[in-house]
């Protein structure tokens with residue numbers, strides 16, 4: 699089976715999972731963290747090299763304050779409790795998203811997770827936090843514009859590869875597969891640039907029900923797809939530099 703090198707997941711449906719059971723939304727997020735653990739393990743076991751999880755979008759701040767603080771609390775608790783185990787599993791943690799406006803406590807934790815695991819070589823777990831793709835692209839453009847202003851770069855030398863290298867995902871291959879749970883079928887400002895040639899799989903299950911089995915079934919569907927990258931055969935991948 700062809701295992702995708704990079705899988706990115708929009709973990710959707712925590713709230714609906716809880717509502718269906720008459721539970722508070724926060725219980726859905728809590729169960730969602732269990733699904734995160736299982737998915738990280740499954741990805742490492744099957745040989746996925748990069749796993750990106752959409753944990754908190756730049757738009758999620760619009761949710762009620764209690765839910766925002768629950769989500770931040772769960773992410774902090776995950777890093778505090780699971781970092782040693784991730785490190786033991788040889789997982790490298792990387793954070794993407796806008797770091798500038800984050801509170802110091804969470805920023806310190808995220809930086810510590812990256813620093814502690816930076817030499818690990820098995821799975822790279824990319825956590826998209828305070829992430830929005832348009833914001834990421836705008837920050838990359840601003841950085842290129844600064845180089846042009848200061849004479850380090852000529853505008854005619856700006857290429858797709860140069861833009862790719864300024865994104866938060868610099869050095870990480872584009873996702874081969876993007877999965878979204880909960881039956882919603884949209885990208886919601888996630889990895890817009892990087893998704894140019896990604897395969898999409900939409901799963902009806904809510905995120906807390908996502909399991910190793912669901913993951914394997916998605917990988918089998920992916921393996922049966924014929925990727926052409928705009929050409930006629932899969933080898934055309936080389937031509938787009940993926």
Ligand code: FPP
Pocket residue numbers: 709710711712713714715727730731734751752753754758769772773776825
């Ligand atoms: C979508 O469900 C899920 C989120 C907005 C957050 C996902 C976060 C976690 C699973 C926990 C923390 C993450 C990590 C990496 C430890 P929703 O609330 O939008 O569900 P709904 O659409 O049914 O309301």
